[in-house]
Amino acid sequence: MVGTTTDGTGCDHAAIVRELPYLRRFARALTNGASNADDLVHECVVNALRNSSKFEPGTNLRAWLFTILRNSFISDIRRNRHRLDTTNVPQWACGGVSPANQEDAMMLGHLRTELARLPKEQNAVLMLVALEGMSYEQTAEILGVPVGTVRSRLSRARHALRIAMEGDPRIAGNNPPRGGTFATVAHAA
Amino acid sequence: MLPGLRSGSMGAEMAKKNGRSSRRPSDLDLQAYVDGELDAERRAEIKLALRRDPALRDIVHRYEVQKRAIHRIFDGALDEPLPERLAKLIKGKPRLN
Numbered sequence: 001m002v003g004t005t006t007d008g009t010g011c012d013h014a015a016i017v018r019e020l021p022y023l024r025r026f027a028r029a030l031t032n033g034a035s036n037a038d039d040l041v042h043e044c045v046v047n048a049l050r051n052s053s054k055f056e057p058g059t060n061l062r063a064w065l066f067t068i069l070r071n072s073f074i075s076d077i078r079r080n081r082h083r084l085d086t087t088n089v090p091q092w093a094c095g096g097v098s099p100a101n102q103e104d105a106m107m108l109g110h111l112r113t114e115l116a117r118l119p120k121e122q123n124a125v126l127m128l129v130a131l132e133g134m135s136y137e138q139t140a141e142i143l144g145v146p147v148g149t150v151r152s153r154l155s156r157a158r159h160a161l162r163i164a165m166e167g168d169p170r171i172a173g174n175n176p177p178r179g180g181t182f183a184t185v186a187h188a189a
Numbered sequence: 190m191l192p193g194l195r196s197g198s199m200g201a202e203m204a205k206k207n208g209r210s211s212r213r214p215s216d217l218d219l220q221a222y223v224d225g226e227l228d229a230e231r232r233a234e235i236k237l238a239l240r241r242d243p244a245l246r247d248i249v250h251r252y253e254v255q256k257r258a259i260h261r262i263f264d265g266a267l268d269e270p271l272p273e274r275l276a277k278l279i280k281g282k283p284r285l286n
Contacts, residue, residue, distance in 0.1 A: 024267070
C-alpha cells in the first residue's frame with residue numbers, strides 16, 4: 001500500500017495510481033454517490049502529486065490521500081459547491097450493485113437515504129471505518145480529531161441508522177451517549 | 190475462543206473474578222468488537238457476553254448487516270472504468286511540479 005520513490009522520499013506516481021479505486025469509493029461515500037464525486041478524486045490526485053515530497057515514507061499512503069481528499073471535500077462544503085447535494089439523493093445512482101431482489105434494493109436505497117441524512121462528520125467516520133477499513137487511530141488522524149471523538153461519532157451514526165432502519169427507537173435499545181458537538185468540522189493537518 | 194487459562198470456565202463466577210467481563214458491554218464495546226479494535230482478551234470477554242445475551246447479539250448483528258450493506262452500496266466504485274479526465278491525469282505524468 002505504501003509506495004516510495006527510489007530515493008526514499010515522498011511517494012511515487014504509480015503508488016498513487018494504485019490507490020485510485022479506494023479514493024473513488026471514499027469520494028463516492030462522502031458525497032453519497034454524487035455524480036461528480038470523481039472531481040474530488042481528481043483534485044486529490046493533483047494535490048497529492050504536487051505535494052508528494054511531503055508524504056512520509058513508512059506511513060500509510062492511503063490514509064494520507066484520504067486526508068487530502070477529505071480536506072477538499074470540506075473546502076467544497078465551505079464554498080457551497082453543489083456536488084455535495086445530499087438532500088436529494090438520486091434513486092440508485094451507484095453503479096455496480098445488482099441487488100438480488102426488490103426488497104433488498106429497497107433496503108439499500110433506504111439505507112442510502114439515511115446515510116445522506118447523517119451529519120457529515122459522522123458519515124465520514126462511519127465510511128472510513130466501516131467501508132474503508134481504517135482503524136480508529138487512522139481515522140482520528142485523517143479527520144484531525146481525538147480517537148474518543150471517532151468512537152462517539154461512530155456510535156451516534158450507527159445508532160441513528162439502527163433506529164431509522166427499524167423505524168422504532170424503542171426496540172433499538174442500548175442508547176449511546178448523547179450530546180457533543182456535531183458542528184465541529186475538523187480540518188486534518 | 191477464550192484464552193487458555195479460562196477455557197472451560199464459562200460460569201458467572203469466573204466472569205466475576207475478572208472485573209471487566211462482569212460488566213455489560215457498552216455500545217462502544219460492541220462496535221469496537223465489530224470493527225476489530227479489541228485486544229484478544231477483551232474480544233473473548235465480549236464473545237462470552239454475546240453468547241449469554243441475545244439482545245447484545247442482535248445489536249452486533251445489526252452493525253454487521255449495516256457494514257455489509259454500506260459495502261454493497263459503494264463497492265461498485267472500485268471496479269468502474271476511470272473517467273477520461275482522471276485517466277488523462279494519471280497517464281504518464283510522473284512529474285507535476
